[in-house]
Amino acid sequence: MTGTDSGGAGGAGRGTDGNERTFAALPPAQGRAFAQTWWGRAWLKALEDTALDLGQLKKGRKQARDGAVGAVSVRPGRITAVVRDRDGTAHRSDVLLQQLSTEEWDRFLDMVVERAGHIAALLDRDMPPHLVEEAASAGVELLPGIGDLEPECACDAWDLCLHTAALCYQVARLLDEDPFVLLLMRGRGERQLLDELQVRSARAARTRRGPAGGEDAGEGSGDEGADGSAGIRADEAFAARDILPPLPPPPPVPQEPGLPPSLDTEAAPPPGIDADALEFLAADAAGRALRLLVDALSAGHERQPLDRELTPGQDAVRLAASCGDPLIAVRLAEGTGRQRAELDLAVEAWRHGGAAALAVLEEEWQPEPEALARAKADLAGAWEDGERPQVRAGVAGRWTVVGADVQLRYGRDGRWWPYRKVRGRWGAAGPSAADPASALAGVGAGA
Numbered sequence: 001m002t003g004t005d006s007g008g009a010g011g012a013g014r015g016t017d018g019n020e021r022t023f024a025a026l027p028p029a030q031g032r033a034f035a036q037t038w039w040g041r042a043w044l045k046a047l048e049d050t051a052l053d054l055g056q057l058k059k060g061r062k063q064a065r066d067g068a069v070g071a072v073s074v075r076p077g078r079i080t081a082v083v084r085d086r087d088g089t090a091h092r093s094d095v096l097l098q099q100l101s102t103e104e105w106d107r108f109l110d111m112v113v114e115r116a117g118h119i120a121a122l123l124d125r126d127m128p129p130h131l132v133e134e135a136a137s138a139g140v141e142l143l144p145g146i147g148d149l150e151p152e153c154a155c156d157a158w159d160l161c162l163h164t165a166a167l168c169y170q171v172a173r174l175l176d177e178d179p180f181v182l183l184l185m186r187g188r189g190e191r192q193l194l195d196e197l198q199v200r201s202a203r204a205a206r207t208r209r210g211p212a213g214g215e216d217a218g219e220g221s222g223d224e225g226a227d228g229s230a231g232i233r234a235d236e237a238f239a240a241r242d243i244l245p246p247l248p249p250p251p252p253v254p255q256e257p258g259l260p261p262s263l264d265t266e267a268a269p270p271p272g273i274d275a276d277a278l279e280f281l282a283a284d285a286a287g288r289a290l291r292l293l294v295d296a297l298s299a300g301h302e303r304q305p306l307d308r309e310l311t312p313g314q315d316a317v318r319l320a321a322s323c324g325d326p327l328i329a330v331r332l333a334e335g336t337g338r339q340r341a342e343l344d345l346a347v348e349a350w351r352h353g354g355a356a357a358l359a360v361l362e363e364e365w366q367p368e369p370e371a372l373a374r375a376k377a378d379l380a381g382a383w384e385d386g387e388r389p390q391v392r393a394g395v396a397g398r399w400t401v402v403g404a405d406v407q408l409r410y411g412r413d414g415r416w417w418p419y420r421k422v423r424g425r426w427g428a429a430g431p432s433a434a435d436p437a438s439a440l441a442g443v444g445a446g447a
Helices: 037-052 054-065 103-112 116-123 128-135 163-175 180-185 188-207 234-243 274-297 312-323 326-335 339-364 368-378 436-442
Strands: 021-023 070-074 080-086 090-096 150-153 392-394 398-401 406-410 416-422 425-428
Touching: 037 054, 037 163, 054 163, 070 163, 070 180, 080 163, 090 163, 103 116, 103 128, 103 188, 116 128, 116 188, 116 392, 163 180, 180 188, 188 234, 274 312, 312 339, 326 339, 339 416, 339 425, 368 406, 368 436, 406 436, 416 436
Parallel strands: none
Antiparallel strands: 021 070, 070 080, 080 090, 090 150, 392 398, 398 406, 406 416, 416 425
């Protein structure tokens, strides 16, 4: 994802393009090294050379290996994640890295443009050693060295702690997959870098062609956009198509949703923003996204009907049913104008059948007489004479069993839903059935 970040680490290059990327929590790394690439190992060497307490490194490596690091947010000059102790205590952990100055970025980009292989390597998610060596020769240090990684953690440790160490080990895995993560920490995101490289490549190409190529490299050459920005010829762009790497295979489906980024930041949230509620909704969205992904990858998904968009009232009931936190339930009840007892009834209905069950609880409608006649015939034929429960038909397709606190309700989906009266309120008592007799049997009526 992308976002804005006006902070970042202190020093040169502060507040550059404001890119931010958030990576979902990675699965446990049992039986594998954290860094497979040479630049990932260089990142860990800077971490290990900086640490004063090797015991904290060992503990952090174990925490990262066990999957205790949540979603990792990467932005210029800073990486952030929530790291959990073995007892479940969560700590926001940050590691700061100095950003490159504008002059250093200019030298680096000019150096990359001079060799087409550098651009191809970056696009292929590779960082060859000679690229880093040539950058260092130009006075640009891409990889961190001793003392370049500055830890900050909510556990109040004054030096590298197990939480910031775990974060660094996890980031080594991200660097293995994408060296642009390192460049973003140094101050420039992938999209901005590629755009700047394209502009510089086009400018260099015009300079090389010059007057001998029959084109004027100056004003009015046709290589500039309407806003005056440099562009690139279509034939040159087409010729460069082969340097783009093939799409990678899709990643495996995670076993559980990742932790959302922590909103516990130095700055207070803007007026009207409830950070706790936003974190709860972000975690819920992550869970729903995982369920949608699993459904989308399941066989026959294309033949399944699409879910209807929920109203705010329906979504509040869904949230209460999925959470179980009584404090959140109180807030949801207040926000939707329900009494707490009414919300509890709605939650129980939702757990039996989602939006369709909730509609049966809260809506009244008049079914077609033909449907009710067929249901009466089904009910009459389901028991022997003398064993058949007596029902009293009411309004809106609601039939109450005489002598029992049991009721049947006919839904708009054409199914029958069993209800029980508890403390003077009718509440859903089970899943629906296609016929009234099965619905009654599900709650033990007429057995």
